Amino acid sequence: MIPLQKWKSKRTFLSLWQCSLQSLLVFAFGLGIGFGLSSFLLRIVFEEKKQEHYSMIPNDPHGHLPDDSDSQVLQGQMNFNADHGHYAEDKTVAEDLYKKVRVLCWVMTGPQNLETKAKHVNATWTKHCNKVLYMSSIEDKELNAVGLDVKEGRDQLYWKTIKAFHYVYEHYFDEADWFLKADDDTFVVLENLRMLLSKYKPDQPIYFGRRFKPFSKQGYMSGGAGYVLSKEALRRFIEGFKTKQCTHFTSVEDLALGRCLETMNVTAGDARDKNKRESFHPFVPESHLVKSYGAKTFWYWSYNFYPTEEGPGCCSDLAISFHYVDSIHMYELEYLVHHLRAYGYKYRYNTDTE
Amino acid sequence: MISEGSSFIKGMLLGGLFCAVVTLLGDFNKGHQSTTDHHHHHHHIQAPSEEELLKLPEPKRLELSQNIRVYCAILVQPRELSYWAAVKETWSKHCDKAEFYSSENVKVFHSVNLDTKDKWLMLRNALKHAYANGKGYSWYFVALPSTFAIIENLKFFLLNKDPGQPFYIGHTVKSGELEYAELEGGLVLSVEALRRLVGVFSDNVKCPEQGSALWKLTEEKELAVCLKYTGVFAENAEDSEGKEIFNTKSVNALIKEALAEKPQEVVKGCCSDVAITFHGQSPNHMQVLMYGVYRLRPYGHTFHDSLIFLPPVDSDND
Numbered sequence: 118m119i120p121l122q123k124w125k126s127k128r129t130f131l132s133l134w135q136c137s138l139q140s141l142l143v144f145a146f147g148l149g150i151g152f153g154l155s156s157f158l159l160r161i162v163f164e165e166k167k168q169e170h171y172s173m174i175p176n177d178p179h180g181h182l183p184d185d186s187d188s189q190v191l192q193g194q195m196n197f198n199a200d201h202g203h204y205a206e207d208k209t210v211a212e213d214l215y216k217k218v219r220v221l222c223w224v225m226t227g228p229q230n231l232e233t234k235a236k237h238v239n240a241t242w243t244k245h246c247n248k249v250l251y252m253s254s255i256e257d258k259e260l261n262a263v264g265l266d267v268k269e270g271r272d273q274l275y276w277k278t279i280k281a282f283h284y285v286y287e288h289y290f291d292e293a294d295w296f297l298k299a300d301d302d303t304f305v306v307l308e309n310l311r312m313l314l315s316k317y318k319p320d321q322p323i324y325f326g327r328r329f330k331p332f333s334k335q336g337y338m339s340g341g342a343g344y345v346l347s348k349e350a351l352r353r354f355i356e357g358f359k360t361k362q363c364t365h366f367t368s369v370e371d372l373a374l375g376r377c378l379e380t381m382n383v384t385a386g387d388a389r390d391k392n393k394r395e396s397f398h399p400f401v402p403e404s405h406l407v408k409s410y411g412a413k414t415f416w417y418w419s420y421n422f423y424p425t426e427e428g429p430g431c432c433s434d435l436a437i438s439f440h441y442v443d444s445i446h447m448y449e450l451e452y453l454v455h456h457l458r459a460y461g462y463k464y465r466y467n468t469d470t471e
Numbered sequence: 472m473i474s475e476g477s478s479f480i481k482g483m484l485l486g487g488l489f490c491a492v493v494t495l496l497g498d499f500n501k502g503h504q505s506t507t508d509h510h511h512h513h514h515h516i517q518a519p520s521e522e523e524l525l526k527l528p529e530p531k532r533l534e535l536s537q538n539i540r541v542y543c544a545i546l547v548q549p550r551e552l553s554y555w556a557a558v559k560e561t562w563s564k565h566c567d568k569a570e571f572y573s574s575e576n577v578k579v580f581h582s583v584n585l586d587t588k589d590k591w592l593m594l595r596n597a598l599k600h601a602y603a604n605g606k607g608y609s610w611y612f613v614a615l616p617s618t619f620a621i622i623e624n625l626k627f628f629l630l631n632k633d634p635g636q637p638f639y640i641g642h643t644v645k646s647g648e649l650e651y652a653e654l655e656g657g658l659v660l661s662v663e664a665l666r667r668l669v670g671v672f673s674d675n676v677k678c679p680e681q682g683s684a685l686w687k688l689t690e691e692k693e694l695a696v697c698l699k700y701t702g703v704f705a706e707n708a709e710d711s712e713g714k715e716i717f718n719t720k721s722v723n724a725l726i727k728e729a730l731a732e733k734p735q736e737v738v739k740g741c742c743s744d745v746a747i748t749f750h751g752q753s754p755n756h757m758q759v760l761m762y763g764v765y766r767l768r769p770y771g772h773t774f775h776d777s778l779i780f781l782p783p784v785d786s787d788n789d
Binding site: 151311 | 484756764777
């Protein structure tokens with residue numbers, strides 16, 4: 118009996134011990150699982166925090182960590198990528214005007230100027246035209262140059278102009294609302310031209326440019342600064358030659374054209390901005406912007422139809438054209454107008470819709 | 472079985488608790504360390520990212536834009552008077568403070584007279600003066616009068632950088648082992664970098680007044696050597712497309728290069744849209760750049776910029 122009891126107690130003890138061992142093992146197992154699971158969960162939570170911490174470490178290849186103690190470790194983002202220069206650009210108004218105000222640009226050039234001038238015009242501002250043509254005496258397929266029936270030379274300029282407008286009228290009249298003439302050393306900002314023209318209708322007999330006053334009642338537009346005719350103005354120009362009301366009476370192209378349009382009752386428009394600053398310019402920006410650049414006896418001052426000045430008041434912020442622009446300057450102006458800007462700057466001059 | 476189940480659960484809970492305690496303790500230690508570092512080395516909060524900025528209302532963005540303050544130190548000599556005048560009339564008006572440091576006193580314009588023609592000494596003393604008098608400015612921009620700078624683009628570039636950290640940025644060049652920022656392209660130092668620099672100026676072994684080498688190094692190289700001793704290294708600045716934003720050449724010169732090397736994409740290939748400096752522009756041409764940067768633009772293109780910079784008062788060419 119006693120051995121059985123002993124055996125039983127032994128057994129219970131053993132089983133108790135076995136039981137506690139078992140529960141201990143289970144407990145330990147649970148401990149391990151609990152630890153592992155929590156560790157895993159916490160790592161996920163803290164990983165996000167750690168990500169922020171890692172972005173504080175220099176990621177730029179030019180960044181160096183100094184040899185000294187890590188109390189001098191560079192913190193703070195070393196991201197030298199000035200992003201977003203062009204990202205937040207909203208072109209919708211310009212794109213809308215491109216569709217609504219169609220401008221055909223024709224550039225007065227010649228075979229000897231195709232490589233040296235016309236090529237650079239073609240690489241810059243004419244990309245912003247709805248349609249562009251180069252008017253020469255010899256056809257050039259690469260540049261889309263028309264071979265007009267004219268000779269080259271300064272005395273042929275009005276003939277070239279007449280034939281160019283006739284060519285445009287015959288082939289492209291329905292493709293545009295306004296027709297711009299420019300030289301191969303004129304730089305034009307089409308977006309600003311469209312802004313001006315959007316205030317008028319193509320069926321109005323009107324034309325715009327840098328208005329000069331001599332030799333005519335209503336003045337005429339400087340040839341070099343570029344001028345733009347409405348659809349109706351072009352129609353009347355062609356009509357004038359058809360009915361012989363307009364003739365080739367001089368080779369001075371801009372004056373002659375001005376006289377013809379005056380005869381045909383086309384209005385010489387005012388292209389100045391809200392602050393009465395000129396938009397079309399017969400010289401490069403430097404000539405207009407720098408005070409006392411030219412002498413006061415210079416012909417320019419007596420030619421200007423409207424009063425104007427040297428210095429910042431010379432030119433509208435939304436200038437349309439400049440003249441005597443050489444090839445390098447073409448690219449520079451394209452860069453200054455369409456690319457380089459002062460980030461975040463609030464312009465002094467604003468149009469009604471800006 | 473039930474007792475085993477409960478043991479398991481008890482074990483799991485205890486294990487989880489133990490793990491959490493260990494992790495939090497560890498993190499707390501790390502956190503504590505970083506806050507002490509924080510107190511020693513920077514007192515500024517890092518600027519928010521552009522995306523975050525755009526969400527703020529306009530007055531708040533204007534306030535943040537005004538918190539990035541740039542002190543411009545322009546080193547001039549009397550023989551460069553026409554450039555000096557051009558800088559005074561143009562881009563320097565956009566600095567929060569523009570100080571002209573001259574080799575000698577000139578009646579026509581106010582300047583800080585450094586009374587020396589030695590370029591390294593000029594640079595040293597100008598920076599010492601700038602640090603002593605430029606309280607409240609976070610960034611110091613050093614330029615020559617033949618440099619044209621667009622301070623707004625500099626501020627945009629510095630937007631996400633902590634001035635309490637040592638920054639020394641510009642158009643860098645490597646000369647042997649030394650990388651330095653070319654002075655012609657303009658260079659910018661954070662207030663922390665300047666603080667360290669002024670500190671090492673008093674060390675005649677590491678950063679002597681007469682120059683550190685047997686032969687004379689240019690002042691831009693001397694600057695790099697001194698800064699290197701304080702653990703500050705030159706960094707080259709680029710835009711998101713890898714284009715240089717501090718330029719040591721004029722727009723004209725860069726276009727000529729682009730015409731020769733990348734004739735298909737001259738305008739885009741030549742220069743950054745957010746360029747900060749150009750060098751070698753004539754005084755008259757600086758007026759053209761003022762007009763081109765701050766006024767002339769195509770109608771119908773608007774930018775939703777995160778920073779707002781107002782035009783300076785008493786100025787009409789911008």
